[in-house]
């Protein structure tokens with residue numbers, strides 16, 4: 001579930017507001033997105049993936065954390081934007097699709113015909 005927007009890192013591009021499939025964010029008066037409907041978050045990580053400056057933290061849990069995260073802890077634990085890094089989005093990173101050898105497509109398609 002979306003838990004945190006870093007106002008220090010945010011460059012007010014509004015990408016997260018636009019890409020969220022469930023309209024969780026509102027654009028704040030200062031341009032920094034506000035988590036307005038946290039309960040609608042689907043924990044899809046799309047906002048975190050799109051944020052160009054790793055300003056977002058989506059916790060991998062469906063329920064909200066009991067206490068609001070502290071930015072210094074998120075930075076120390078290297079989790080701000082960590083999903084984006086994992087999937088290789090961002091300059092100089094290796095895209096997950098380039099290294100993933102999981103034969104996913106073979107699992108959902110019918111077997112190849114041989115004759």
Ligand code: SF4
Nearest residue numbers: 020041042044045047
């Ligand atoms: S994790 Fe998905 S549903 Fe939740 S705020 Fe981000 S984009 Fe929206």
Ligand code: SF4
Nearest residue numbers: 010011013014016051
């Ligand atoms: S995508 Fe990142 S930089 Fe852009 S508005 Fe959202 S939090 Fe700010």
